[in-house]
């Protein structure tokens with residue numbers, strides 16, 4: 001069944017500053033597309049420097065009052081936001097599908113994870129936010145640690161999870177007493193329109209959350225602005241390095257979650273009936289545009305041909321189309337540029353000598369002839385040195401690599417520049433434990449293709465997939481507060 005679009009055209013997207021939803025005064029506008037139809041669905045204002053400064057200023061003024069509001073009251077706003085997210089979940093999910101291209105089921109997952117983070121942030125307020133105290137550290141001397149919010153934070157997010165990634169940080173930041181300026185991806189900014197409406201409907205005090213649109217210029221203003229205490233960034237490694245360097249240069253705290261090239265290892269003793277559907281979804285879910293998407297399939301031992309054959313057969317069954325059709329398994333990639341980049345990688349793979357055993361380059365979806373579709377694409381006989389095995393493609397392209405042993409597979413993973421996630425499929429506790437202990441990646445899946453941590457766990461990442469000390473989700477408590485130590489003698 002094809003679900004209805006919320007709107008065909010969202011017009012000029014608005015910015016949200018000091019509790020006011022308003023039109024930007026910028027004369028630089030981008031366009032947000034529906035990638036299934038190659039249609040413009042919104043105009044995206046690239047906020048002026050003055051608007052960004054105004055947003056930061058308003059967040060700073062709001063901070064002075066917001067931090068004084070008792071935690072029990074701040075939590076009530078989060079309950080209200082959670083309820084509104086539940087109420088509008090389907091509407092926002094459809095907006096995500098329209099602007100991003102992922103299927104409605106995936107978009108609903110985006111919403112569920114967002115809500116889960118609000119719930120986790122509520123729990124944090126009553127638990128991890130508390131300080132510590134020890135009487136008599138010395139004669140008549142007691143020592144106490146209290147946690148305090150810091151002020152204004154910038155939240156910079158990628159295109160692939162337009163709502164969930166802002167919610168990896170936003171609810172924690174505000175429940176702990178901080179205020180924020182969000183800069184969504186300029187590629188998928190449409191769903192944030194509804195999120196802004198939610199803040200208005202729950203009467204969140206003015207300036208606690210502000211939203212500006214744009215790209216590098218907004219980020220640069222965040223760095224040069226003294227009122228910004230820190231930034232959270234999720235996106236590519238190239239931009240992530242820029243963010244981390246500038247955080248050091250301008251003295252800001254930073255969480256930087258970056259790019260990935262994730263491995264899935266299949267051992268000969270894996271239960272293939274369960275493994276194959278799981279890896280198909282890990283490689284091609286979200287059209288391969290997940291930071292936890294599988295990219296390299298390493299098959300160990302003499303089951304290589306069997307796994308390859310079953311993987312190709314199952315991948316061929318995926319139905320492509322408009323994600324609003326709830327029978328569709330895979331939507332288009334996000335932009336025409338993304339499509340060109342991915343096709344470029346497929347050409348590179350062919351030139352490098354990998355064997356293209358499933359070619360998704362020429363798929364045509366009859367109803368959507370202009371959509372940015374690429375079908376599941378699989379390379380065989382890939383070696384770890386090939387570019388397609390090393391660089392992040394961020395699309396529906398899988399590379400199958402053979403390894404003689406688990407040691408060889410682990411060695412390949414550990415030589416990768418990235419360390420976001422790695423999974424193993426096996427029925428051996430020994431292999432699973434060895435994998436968990438020896439693989440250098442932040443999120444490990446054992447018989448799980450997409451190792452996505454729940455909100456109440458940190459979101460890992462290592463090597464070029466992560467820069468900083470603290471991770472997103474629950475680690476935010478450490479990030480969005482600072483500790484003050486009070487030593488008392490009476």
Ligand code: NAD
Nearest residue numbers: 157158159184185215216219235236239257258259260291
């Ligand atoms: P991107 O790096 O292009 O953009 C991310 C954000 O940075 C956007 O808001 C964008 O406007 C901004 N930006 C872009 N260029 C900039 C510049 N020169 N200076 C300052 N800011 C700039 O990433 P994307 O294409 O939107 O997202 C895909 C990437 O995100 C992939 O690499 C994926 O692996 C990664 N990702 C990582 C995680 C994780 O948790 N590690 C999660 C999701 C996505």
